Amino acid sequence: MESSAPRTARARVRAEMSAEIKEVARRHLAEDGAAGLSLRAVARDLGMVSSAVYRYFASRDELLTALIIDAFDAVGAAAEQAGRRTAGEGTMPRWLALSAAVRDWARRHPQEYALVYGSPVPGYQAPAATIDPATRVTAVFLALVTDGVAAGEIATGAAVRLPRTVRADVGFIRATGAPGVPDAVLVRALAVWTQLFGAISYELFGHLNNVVTDLDGLFAAQMRQAGAFLMAGAA
Amino acid sequence: MESSAPRTARARVRAEMSAEIKEVARRHLAEDGAAGLSLRAVARDLGMVSSAVYRYFASRDELLTALIIDAFDAVGAAAEQAGRRTAGEGTMPRWLALSAAVRDWARRHPQEYALVYGSPVPGYQAPAATIDPATRVTAVFLALVTDGVAAGEIATGAAVRLPRTVRADVGFIRATGAPGVPDAVLVRALAVWTQLFGAISYELFGHLNNVVTDLDGLFAAQMRQAGAFLMAGAA
DNA sequence: TGTACATCAGTGAACGCGCGTTCACTGATGTAC
DNA sequence: TGTACATCAGTGAACGCGCGTTCACTGATGTAC
DSSP states (O other), X not given: OOOSXXXXXHHHHHHHHHHHHHHHHHHHHHHXXXXXXXXXXXXXXXXXXXXXXXXXXXXXHHHHHHHHHHHHHHHHHHHHHHHHHTTTSOHHHHHHHHHHHHHHHHHHSHHHHHHHHSSOXXXXXXXXXXXXXXXXHXXXXXXXXXXXXXXXXSOOXXXXXXXXXXXXXXXXXXXXXXXXXXXXXXXXXHHHHHHHHHHHHHHHTTXXXXXXXXXXXXXXXXXHHHHHHHHHSBO | OOOSSOOSHHHHHHHHHHXXXXXXXXXXXXXXTTTTOOHHHHHHXXXXXXXXXXXXXXXXXXXXXXXXXXXXXXXXXXXXHHHHHTTTSOHHHHHHHHHHHHHHHHHHSHHHHHHHHSSOOTXXXXXXXXXXXXXXXXXXXXXXXXXXXXXXXXXXXXXXXXXXXXXXXXXXXXXXXXXXXXXXXXXXXXXXXXXXXXXXXXXXXXXXTTTOSOHHHXXXXXXXXXXXXXXXXXX
């Protein structure tokens, strides 16, 4: 994070230009995907010469990184907003709001979703700076689960039999953002979470074409079911 | 599908050459991804001139299509083999074998998995010829569900409340490969199915790095849970 | 408030590269009689 | 079994293209005194 309020006029213009480059790059992403993202094409669209872009991003990969961070931040913000909107409510409405927010964002920005949750860009190594923004969405989910357990809304259910290694992994997740949530609930939570992204990817990447017509309805039904499963270990 | 046994020697050599091109292309895929797949690079690796490849594939996209079909066929074959191996058994062992087979294949061929279940290749429109091979995996799953219901192993559970449009979609799925399976079970089945691909993608695309260490153990636990949910509407 | 210097944004040309695809061709392999 | 012709695989050169990145430069904007 840089200081949010640029002092000088030059710095302000610079920030605006940076944003504009990313904006155009996002449009290109939407048409040609990450692998087809080209600094030259972006520069062309902005009416500048390609080398000028290097004043703002040191390389193509750095621009890509900026887009990835922005994408994670955007889903994260959407999730957090849904979280705030349903702050006082129960586990189910909170979960439905969160899952819908993630899906809506994904549908509105399919290539950005693909960028962060689809196949990795070949030859690109995500730097450490992308980790923090990536955890924002997950944090909203874990908070919801934690609250649900604390409020007694989420039933623990029968204890699950897990290998020691898996118990350790689950313990790590509990330690990072889900205090007091028992193993059984966390395993269900993980299932529900991967189901969410599985459902979105399945829909967005075209595997439901010619099979399902009411995508909204099916998604809603799936998420209601998933919420019930999360809460009670049953649907 | 072409005739499986090439008559003439020329046809045999041609088929071998075709296979060799795809083999090399698959290797390139594994390194550079679909967007980086280049006819020239493949030709170079085979010691031939780039234009010679056009004797076998009319364009880069046609080669990509062949790879996609092969990939779908490969997961399909792996799934069918798991299905045959567990043919007489119950729903749970069949499901565990199927899900493990799909995951194993995906881990052994990550770029091919990405090619068919990851982000779509920008600018590439999958032709109709890819649809049939794509349904093979799903067919194995639906057979398992159908058998489980017929054998009384899968409980229907409480009837679900679904919009008419979703009921129609579910009815279409039932008609194509799951005769006699009630709505409630089919909706659970869809959830379990998307969870499978969500879990594989999450793992393969790196979202569990630095979070989960025992990927095998977690996957197995998740799939046991998913199987129980499929069978009883609970875990 | 005015001047001298430093910083920075953007230019334009160039580097070396790889790509998909076409085309006229050579020579080997198959087919028909 | 042998010859004449058709088919086909692979060659090599060329087309036009776009890419990332570097570099010496011009001119405008900021900063220090």
